[in-house]
Amino acid sequence: MIKQNTLELIRQTPLVKLDRISKEGVNLYGKVEFMQPGGSVKDRAAYQIILDAYEMKKLVKGQLVVEMTSGNMGAGLAVVCKQFGNPFLAVMSKGNSPERIKIIKALGADVFLTDQVDGSEGMVTGNDIAYASQVAKEIAQKEKGFYVDQFNNTSGVMAHFNTTGPEIWQDLPEIDAYVASVGTGGTFIGTAKFLKSKNKMIKCIAAEPESAAILKTGRVENPQHIIQGTGYSLIPPHWDSALADDIITVTDTEVQEMTRRLSHEQGMYVGYSSGANVIAALKYAKINQEIRNIVTILCDTGYKYSSL
Ligand SMILES: Cc1ncc(COP(=O)(O)O)c(C=O)c1O
Incomplete structure (x- = not known):
């Protein structure tokens, strides 16, 4: 495969089955966003x-x-x-x-x-x-x-409505659930909006740090957590609560453990928000036994973190 320039390396990322991490009866897929030239979604x-x-x-x-x-x-x-x-x-x-x-x-x-x-x-x-x-x-x-004003710029949401959502839909039309953590919210909102426009039965789940679960509880106990790039203790300007079928909270300890498992067991050296997404996806599948095919985002590479 030949790409004609660097910009062609953005978008069209694959889904990978997280076969070492998935639970029995659940097909858990990660969208490999860290393969893009800037190293992230x-x-x-x-x-x-x-x-x-x-x-x-x-x-x-x-x-x-x-x-x-x-x-x-x-x-x-x-x-x-x-x-x-x-x-x-x-x-x-x-x-x-x-x-x-x-x-x-x-x-x-x-x-x-x-x-x-x-x-x-x-x-x-x-x-x-x-x-x-x-x-x-x-x-x-x-x-x-x-x-640029990424929190207010609607192009950030459209990026995912136009590309991430359609790519997931094309690769896995039998998707039951989609999980993503929230920084500006672009990844969650744009993708969820597209997927629900194709099939409103697809469950879309946001992942949040337990100590700063403002989307779920409206409260912030402690704004500090390890999930860099997400969980800013604010409701993003484009947030649409109707798109979130559930919000799953995750602790720093759970995130650290899953991020380590992703690299040690799955060979995916990713950052903490990827660990947060995967643990949230598994928690959601555990309480919703009918879920078979679940997609989440492997947001960035572990090379960007001092502590990984
Ligand atoms: C590591 C990481 N994960 C997740 C996100 C969340 O992406 P979004 O801003 O689309 O909500 C970001 C955003 O910067 C990030 O840096």
């Missing part, structure tokens, strides 16, 4: 947002692109912006792992680091990203750059 949103910004004439070649990122959106935008001929500045909270900062710089982007508000190293909270977003917005205004 966020390449899809980055690509769609830049394509749409050009089409809507909000962005021209050579213009600076600015975004707040926990790392994965930054890597995706670094890859995409370079191919389109736009400089990219990633504004990141200092709590993100040094690997992420290194990757974004290696991909040719600049990085501006902001202090943490109430998070700690390796644990970036909603307040940390709100502050980084404010800084990113100010820089974009000052430099006349394009501010």
Whole structure:
């Protein structure tokens, strides 16, 4: 198979059966998003947002692109912006792992680091990203750059409605359930919307950190958890509770254990949100015995984490 350019490596990821992890009677599949050039599911949103910004004439070649990122959106935008001929500045909270900062710089982007508000190293909270977003917005205004605004940008949801959902549907029309954790919500919302438009019986389940289960309980006990890139103790602007048939919470210990099993037993060296998705999928299948075919997202590679 020959791809004509780097951008063609975004989208069209395979599903892999997690045969070493699945429980008896359940076919559990992971969508291998970490195989994309930025190393995560966020390449899809980055690509769609830049394509749409050009089409809507909000962005021209050579213009600076600015975004707040926990790392994965930054890597995706670094890859995409370079191919389109736009400089990219990633504004990141200092709590993100040094690997992420290194990757974004290696991909040719600049990085501006902001202090943490109430998070700690390796644990970036909603307040940390709100502050980084404010800084990113100010820089974009000052430099006349394009501010991506991933939490509010509808192209992030459309990326998954247009691509992730259709790809899963094409590969596994007999899907019974879909599970994803929630950062901006783009992955969950866009994919769930598409799958339900094809078959409203497909169950769509969001995964959340137990200590910051705002979508499930409306409360946050502790904003700190290990599932980087998700669980920001806020309800994402595009959140649509009608799409979530259930919300499954997971603890840091469960996530750590499953993330380790995915690499040790399944040969999938992935980050914590992938572990969170897989453990949530298994929990859901355990309480819903009729579920046979369940799909979840392997969001990013373990190479991006100091602690993995
Ligand atoms: C590791 C990881 N997993 C999951 C997500 C969630 O993706 P979304 O923003 O589409 O909800 C992100 C988002 O940045 C992420 O970095």
